[in-house]
Amino acid sequence: MRWAKEIGTNLKRSGFMSLISAGTIAITVFMLGAYYIVQSGVTFLARHIESNVEVTAFLKNNTPQDKTDNIIMETKALAGVAEVRFVTKWDAFQEFIQDPEMKAVMDTFEGNPLPDSIVVRLDTYTREKIERISSFLREKDGVEEVQYGAGEIENLINIVNAVRFIAAAAGIIFIIASMLVVSNIINLTIYARKQDIYIFRMIGADESYIRMPFVAEGVIHGLFGGAAGWAALYGVVTVLIAQIRQETGLDLSVYHIFRPEYFSVRLLLYSVGAGIGLGFTGSLLSQLRMFK
Amino acid sequence: MIKFNRVYKVFERDIQALSDISFEVKRGEFVFITGPSGAGKTTILNLLYREDLPTMGAIFVDSLDITHIGTGRLPAYRRGIGFVFQDFKLLFDRPLFENIALPLVVRGENMEYVKKLAQTMIDRIGLTGKESLNPWHLSGGEKQKAAIARALITSPPILLADEPTGNLDDYSSWEIMEMLTEANRAGTTVIIASHNKEIMSKLGHRIIRLDKGKVVSDAMG
Ligand SMILES: Nc1ncnc2c1ncn2[C@@H]1O[C@H](COP(=O)(O)OP(=O)(O)OP(=O)(O)O)[C@@H](O)[C@H]1O
Ligand SMILES: [Mg+2]
Numbered sequence: 001m002r003w004a005k006e007i008g009t010n011l012k013r014s015g016f017m018s019l020i021s022a023g024t025i026a027i028t029v030f031m032l033g034a035y036y037i038v039q040s041g042v043t044f045l046a047r048h049i050e051s052n053v054e055v056t057a058f059l060k061n062n063t064p065q066d067k068t069d070n071i072i073m074e075t076k077a078l079a080g081v082a083e084v085r086f087v088t089k090w091d092a093f094q095e096f097i098q099d100p101e102m103k104a105v106m107d108t109f110e111g112n113p114l115p116d117s118i119v120v121r122l123d124t125y126t127r128e129k130i131e132r133i134s135s136f137l138r139e140k141d142g143v144e145e146v147q148y149g150a151g152e153i154e155n156l157i158n159i160v161n162a163v164r165f166i167a168a169a170a171g172i173i174f175i176i177a178s179m180l181v182v183s184n185i186i187n188l189t190i191y192a193r194k195q196d197i198y199i200f201r202m203i204g205a206d207e208s209y210i211r212m213p214f215v216a217e218g219v220i221h222g223l224f225g226g227a228a229g230w231a232a233l234y235g236v237v238t239v240l241i242a243q244i245r246q247e248t249g250l251d252l253s254v255y256h257i258f259r260p261e262y263f264s265v266r267l268l269l270y271s272v273g274a275g276i277g278l279g280f281t282g283s284l285l286s287q288l289r290m291f292k
Numbered sequence: 293m294i295k296f297n298r299v300y301k302v303f304e305r306d307i308q309a310l311s312d313i314s315f316e317v318k319r320g321e322f323v324f325i326t327g328p329s330g331a332g333k334t335t336i337l338n339l340l341y342r343e344d345l346p347t348m349g350a351i352f353v354d355s356l357d358i359t360h361i362g363t364g365r366l367p368a369y370r371r372g373i374g375f376v377f378q379d380f381k382l383l384f385d386r387p388l389f390e391n392i393a394l395p396l397v398v399r400g401e402n403m404e405y406v407k408k409l410a411q412t413m414i415d416r417i418g419l420t421g422k423e424s425l426n427p428w429h430l431s432g433g434e435k436q437k438a439a440i441a442r443a444l445i446t447s448p449p450i451l452l453a454d455e456p457t458g459n460l461d462d463y464s465s466w467e468i469m470e471m472l473t474e475a476n477r478a479g480t481t482v483i484i485a486s487h488n489k490e491i492m493s494k495l496g497h498r499i500i501r502l503d504k505g506k507v508v509s510d511a512m513g
Contacts, residue, residue, distance in 0.1 A: 202370065
């Protein structure tokens with residue numbers, strides 16, 4: 001570390017500017033971290049919903065038992081099917097009247113207006129699977145009507161994707177902006193040390209020796225910025241989890257991202273790594289602009 | 293060792309700083325370059341140091357055509373030369389000691405050795421006890437001595453000095469000349485740009501006289 005001294009000089013000269021540079025990196029790392037958490041939460045949610053997609057085949061009244069059993073057997077053998085359940089009209093009725101509003105509707109009928117049904121749960125969601133299984137069921141003798149919630153699921157997935165896209169775009173803008181800020185601040189340091197750089201060149205210092213401190217400066221900004229960004233994220237998440245627990249009783253801290261071994265170790269490393277990456281790239285940009 | 297071959301230097305707006313300069317300097321020589329202000333003395337030293345390139349002509353150092361050194365090899369070339377700037381060019385963000393040690397530090401020399409040598413140089417220029425002073429607080433003569441110590445700490449084969457006695461009193465001037473003479477005795481080729489007639493005539497070294505960018509005389513003083 002023969003240029004450790006020069007790094008010290010740079011940081012001393014930059015002072016407040018170093019803080020701005022590290023602060024910008026901290027904000028970016030915070031945003032990226034928040035994005036990462038939301039994104040993985042949303043992905044988790046989407047998967048959960050997708051894996052609970054059900055196709056329901058309503059049966060005609062008085063369909064014989066052996067016919068129903070046959071349909072169930074054949075459906076079970078289809079690719080992409082996780083579970084097939086037979087729901088009697090009475091099961092369905094019991095479920096319906098759990099909801100007081102539905103009960104009111106049911107009360108207007110005499111007896112049970114609901115049909116028997118076969119409920120098929122898919123292993124994972126794809127449009128193709130839903131279509132294939134639905135049309136298979138629709139063609140079966142004894143099946144009155146086939147329903148599935150694909151429309152809503154697709155809407156949900158579209159919304160999730162849109163959110164991801166917007167967040168990714170914002171993330172990229174943040175990354176670029178913070179690299180530019182770092183780069184400009186390092187440019188200021190380089191500018192302030194123009195005379196020193198000239199002297200170093202004149203006494204035969206290698207270019208790498210001259211430039212290394214400026215690269216290191218960016219990396220140091222990144223190191224502290226990354227750590228600070230993580231700390232801010234940690235603080236906000238801790239407060240939010242406590243708030244949510246208090247207000248809804250939902251304990252998010254069991255979610256794998258929020259467990260200490262993940263959040264305090266892996267995510268901290270990622271944050272510092274991202275910060276260093278930003279600082280390093282920012283200072284490389286400066287090198288390109290200031291040293292020709 | 294050093295050879296200028298029909299060297300021209302034209303700055304922008306047709307300022308003809310040097311025209312058709314040719315001379316040779318042998319290893320171990322002690323040479324003054326003199327002439328009125330604007331004659332081209334500093335320009336010659338800058339070309340030798342490869343801070344600037346000639347408009348035309350060739351400059352050889354140790355039979356190496358220095359106008360064709362790539363930027364990658366420039367640092368190595370400059371390490372073979374000690375340069376004393378007219379305005380010293382000391383670093384004001386570090387103490388005297390570190391200023392003088394800098395050329396060795398930059399080369400990645402062993403710190404033990406660097407410290408010993410820097411202390412020896414400081415003792416030699418008579419600034420013992422001022423090691424930790426910022427160059428800011430040194431007198432003009434002391435700064436000049438520091439600049440020379442920095443240039444000589446690597447025992448370079450060539451020493452270039454631009455007006456090393458510029459603004460100094462007689463006593464300091466002679467002290468400085470004593471240091472340069474000592475380096476020359478130890479084998480360093482010394483080239484000095486100077487106005488100081490008294491010193492030049494008393495020392496009796498070779499004098500290259502310039503006027504308006506041309507060599508007008510080249511003789512022993
Ligand atoms: N970078 C430059 N751009 C334009 N003209 C320059 C430049 N450097 C030097 N000159 C001109 O070249 C000529 C020679 O300058 P130089 O500095 O070599 O003179 P000098 O002999 O060292 O003078 P002094 O004794 O005043 O130091 C002068 O006319 C000067 O104005
Ligand atoms: Mg001059």
